Amino acid sequence: MANPKTIAEISCPTPLTTRDSVLLGHGSGGKLSAELVRDIFLPAFANPALAKLNDQAIVRINGSLIAVTTDSFVVSPLFFPGGDIGSLAVHGTINDLAVGGAQPLYMSAAFIVEEGLAMDTLRRVADSMQQAAAAAGVQIVTGDTKVVEKGKGDGLFISATGIGLVPDDLDLSADRAKPGDHILLSGPIGEHGIAILAQREGLQFESTITSDSAALHTLAAAILKASDGVRCMRDLTRGGLSSALNEIAGQSRVGIQIEEKLIPIREEVKGACEMLGLDPLYVANEGKLIAIVEPNTSHRALEAMRSHPRAASAEVIGKITGVNSGLVTMKTLLGTTRIVDMLAGDQLPRIC
């Protein structure tokens, strides 16, 4: 065994610091995704609306504030308990508009279809999209279809864009959180990610967990109606609760402290996470949001959430602080404190 060396004598090996190709982790919604946006897309498209890095861009056209968002959906399997790629595309697009305070109005949808996909599958997906859109009062007004050769796509990818109207004096950018603000979470986390994982090839396990995929625009509107102190909102997606909180901590240059015992997680989700070695804070959601609300009116926002069917078990899970700027910390069940970091890429199943 090596003898101890002084600090000056030791050096670490330096294997892999350059990134010469895109890795799966670049699409995880974690640090690698943020790096891709920062290094490739922000410099390429630089403009003030994009620079805000919100879930939606808000632009002024002829005096009206218009929210625009776009999102791609590559979920496998296409149909899963609680939804399918079609309803997911509608809900995901609506939610990105809703957390900007926008009333979602119109959507476009582009379909990249792999040669050989059953026509019936495409029909079911389209029907599901229409149902989801109609339920939310949104119209899908334009679209596009491309077919790629067999083996060059995974059945079906959908890319969707949505627009909506924002009330004139409303700004819910992720850089508005202030120390003392409360963090409200709309309900139990991790259900979409676990519902999908339970269906994946090679990983099937029996589960009653269904995806939480849902449109959140009425919930967002109810929160905004109840409190005029909402600083910002984020819907929770790929990177889970952790990514949403880390983005707000980073953009607002504040610390965030949450409490483990206050975070709602269903027993089945906890169990699946234990079994798979995953942390539910990083597991995907498709029907949950967090709202950062100034402390004087946060109780009103919380009541509004709890009286909405999509957020009956909403909780205040923590607060914004002036310390540890950019970091999310969590008071554990034991009363100690730990970091809730943003992951580099996807969570990887552990070997033991």
Add this chain to the structure above:
Amino acid sequence: MKYLDEYRDGKIARALAAEIAAIAIRPWVLMEICGGQTHTIMRYGLDELLPRTVELVHGPGCPVCVTPLETVDRAIALALRPEVILVSYGDMLRVPGSTSDLFRAKAQGADVRIVYSPVEALKTAKANPDRKVVFLSIGFETTAPANAMAAYQAKREDLKNFSMLVSHVLVPPAVRALLASPSNRVQGFIAPGHVCTVMGFEEYESLASDFSVPIVVGGFEPVDLLQAILMLVRQLENGETRVENQYVRSVSYEGNRPAQQILKEVFEIADQKWRGIGVIPGSGLRLREEYAMHDAEKIFDLDLISADEPAECISALVLQGVKKPVDCPAFAIHCTPENPLGAPMVSAEGACAAYYHYRRHAVAS
């Protein structure tokens, strides 16, 4: 969750911590060997609960971290062959080899698939008879029996297109090497509960008596670990050096005999290189001659792929508990989970990654 929440109970944990504080008169250095235990300590901030007299250092028990560079290089080379499907546990994919990792190989077109169980690797072989399926068989005694079973079944079913690239490590020889090292500071060990569930803990008796150290087999929840620490401190303060079992709900003295049987049937003891540490005699497993047709090292020409670890890396000292991750000048500055410089930053269970993910605010403040 029943049978888990009890072991994460704040009240019980604080009571145990208070008891430790009350009896720990002299300073003690304790080591948990298993990366899963390191992960729990950091995730729950157990070090915050302990008195200053009890120092925890973190052992080499992350199988992903200690898998040698050349095994990673060989896996990548195999994965890049068009006829090969490389099947692996997920957390091996990010481990850097000399110039690449399996994620990058995948991005270059290599067929790399993640499984949760070696049974899935066998299924992959059956479903792809025209391809050669190589399973990256790594881990401690915990994962070894299931991996051995995969080789056993492949042999029984004459599954010619299935092989394993084996890099298995054993805990007791590593503990012996740590204790024999002149730089050793560790005075008591928490033995890995899952490894002992398989192997029992008879083989720890000679370690305790040869080196006069107490060893407590510990579980993986916060209350398990605090209780194991309490048992160790009690022994140390009383001048005792016994092997005790805290993890009684899972571990028996003799362990899981059928699992040990299949291990013996398929594998034999071999010298093994540990990333960041070097070769430890008799600390690994290799496939027996009877399983040569399922041994990737023998089927494929891999001998030319060798890699020497950089001789001087603080990860060696971290893995031996001589240094803490925060003692490294590169920690959280040049060395992060996105750009890991050394093995313990690579996997979530590596000591550096555990510090980085859960504790660097404490370091900063």
